[in-house]
Amino acid sequence: MSKAAITPAKGGLPSRRLISDVIYASGAYQALLKSRVPKRLTHSPIDIFPGNGERADNIYQGHFEFAGFSLEQSNQEPWDAEGMPLAWHKELHEFAWLRDFSANGTEAARRHSRALILSWIEKFDAYRPYVWDEFVIARRLVAWFCYSRFLLEKEESEFNFRFLRSLRRQYVHLSRITKNKELGVDRVTSWQALLYGALSFPDMGKNSGKYLASLETELNRVVLADGCHISRNPERHLLLLGDLIGIRNTLMAANEMVPVAINNAIDRLAPAIRFFQHGDGRLALFNGGLKLPEGYCDNILSLSDATGRAPQRFPQGGFERMKAGRALLILESGEGGRRTDELSHAGLMGFEFSYGRERLIVNCGGVSDPESAWGKALAATAAHSTLGFDNINAVFPPRNTSVEEQSKVIRNEDDGNIWLDLESNGYLETVGVLHRRRLYLDASGLALRGEDQIIPERMPPSGRSHFSLRFHLHPDLSISRSASGKNILIRTASGTGWKFLTAAPRLSLEESVYCSELGERRHNQQIVITGQLIDQEPILIKWALTRLSD
Known part of the structure; x- marks a missing residue:
């Protein structure tokens, strides 16, 4: 898999000028956001996510790490930071880091939180693209409501007034824009923020039932x-x-x-x-x-x-789970199909395999910005442990399609042994082939065997006949080839040995990348079996991963 570069935003936030941006930034619209400023909040919602007091110390010292990117800022105000990607700015403006200051718990942390909020209000209390987008403002409101008790001073003060006035303005804006948005991605956080305002503002209690109903509807959808x-x-x-x-x-x-x-x-x-x-x-x-x-x-x-307990499969979600002994395999079958707005990664029929606490076969992971070059590269089929054709992404079947168009899954178990038989049309339209994958995990968990069959339904278009069957390996593994060159030997960090073997003639080790945490890009290797379709002859690839004796 090739490396891709992330293009940072220059000069702080990138520019954007949509029709909605022009409307929301206008003086007429900003005047509509004026509302009575409450003197107090009746409730402080509960945030159950743990904070990190050390991270608050780092921010206090001018070290801002968001979305996997770090910035050293001597003046301790990061709002106009240059050279940072949009994902970094969005996470900064969502204010989830307030939980870290609350976890720190000191009076200095409280004062510094207030200072940062006041400086934010100076710059962003009027509409700004990205900063006032629905999902950024919703997360910011949730954070401000949840940590209002930590932030607000006991007596009336200038900070309290400015904080509550800004909170109210943003809340009014969010309540307006949620009315005219079409269904798309998950909007639970928007309804959560509006519900918290209805519970927290003394004069908004009558709206709590309405927002709860919207939240229930959204949960039933997502x-x-x-x-x-x-x-x-x-x-x-x-x-x-x-x-x-x-x-x-x-x-x-x-x-x-x-x-x-x-x-x-x-x-x-x-x-x-x-x-x-x-x-x-x-x-x-x-x-x-x-x-x-x-x-x-x-x-x-x-x-x-x-x-x-963990289920064995998700028939609507499209996943399968095979558990035997200390071995675990999780596979994305594509069963149930996908709507266009639900699509993320093209990892159809890709799987991960672990034994005990150690991961062996993995997918390449993700990044904070799916629209970046890195994000698109990691979303490609080639970044998953599955079959690929000439860097063409597999296509998930749409939801609510006919049975013939859907991915097919058959599961059998006997005395702890598990078989999965899967069939995918993910390359039928683009390449003209069916992909059948059969997996067998024995009851001990010490042997995983697979068969990948490529069945041409027609001759593939010119330049689309080369295939690659990939098995991305965790970077903590030590990888080598056997003396004959036909097997791949794997040793885990704990010293456990595994052997990957296949009769396929073209077996190689190639470079890969592993991004399992924000900011992480670790070099690893992938086992790749390559070949080419000739005429319309089906191709069967057999492979196995077995644990070696001590």
């Missing part, structure tokens, strides 16, 4: 019947679960009824997160999701009070 989130991003599952726990706890603290839809979503999301957890407790890397710090998943799962 959490599928099997518990899988429409993004198919494991990290998003976890963050949504944390938000819903915070909403549930906030409603209970305000003596409000918790809707059934929220409790049901929590009960469905928790097993889904367990589905995506490898033996190290961290999440698999599908559709741009990152693995998050150690213990993060278990901490949030414990707060959910949901006890459901």
Whole structure:
């Protein structure tokens, strides 16, 4: 997989001039945001995500690390920082880092938080593109509401007035723009922010029922019947679960009824997160999701009070899970199809495999900005452990298609042994082939065998006949070729040995990249089996990964 460069924004935030930007920045529209400024808030919503006091110290010293990028800023005000990507600016303006200052807990942290907020208000209290976009402003409002008790002074003050006035202006704007947005990506955070305002502003309580109803509708849309989130991003599952726990706890603290839809979503999301957890407790890397710090998943799962076990499969979400002994395989089958606005990564039939706490076969991960060159490269089929054709991305079937067009999955189990038979049309239109993948995991978890069959339905177009079957390897592994050159030997950090073997004539080791955490780009290797379609003859590739005896 080739490397791609990230283009930073120059001169602070990049420029943008949409029709909506012109309207929202106009004096007439800004005048509509004026509203009575409350003297206090009736509630301080609950944020269950843990903060990091050391990170607050770093920010105090002028070290700003967001979205995997670092900035040293001597004047300690980062708003006009140059050379940082848009994802960095967005995370800065979302203010989730307030939880780090709250975790620090000192009076100095409180004063510095207020100073940063006042400097932000000086620059951004009027509409600015990106800073006032729906999902940035919604996350900022959630953070400001949740940490209002930490920020507000006990007596009336200039800070309190300016903070609450800005909070109210942004809240009014968010309530307006949520009315005219079409359904698309997950908007739970927008309804969360509006609900928190209805609970917190003394004169907004009458709106809480309306926003709860909108939140329930959105949850029913974005959490599928099997518990899988429409993004198919494991990290998003976890963050949504944390938000819903915070909403549930906030409603209970305000003596409000918790809707059934929220409790049901929590009960469905928790097993889904367990589905995506490898033996190290961290999440698999599908559709741009990152693995998050150690213990993060278990901490949030414990707060959910949901006890459901990890399911074996997601028929609507399109994933399969094979667990035997200490071995775990998670695969994206594509079953159930995808809507266009749900598409993220083209990893159809890609899988990850781990044994105990050690990962062996992986996907390449993601970055904070999916629109960047790096983001697009990591979303390509070639960045996943699956079949690819000449850098052409596999195509997921659309949702609600006929049975003939959908990915097919057959699962069998016998005495702990597991078989998966899968078929995909992901290259039928572009290349003219079907891809069938058969996986077998024995009951001990010590042997994984696979068969990948490429079945031409017609002659592929010119220049599209070369294929690559990729197995990306975790960077902690030591990789070498056997003396014969026909097998790949793998040794884990703990000293466990594995052997990858195949009868395919063209077997190679190539460079790859691994991005499992923000800012991480580790070199690793990938096993690649290559070949070419000739006439319309089917091709069968058999391979196996087996653990070596001690």
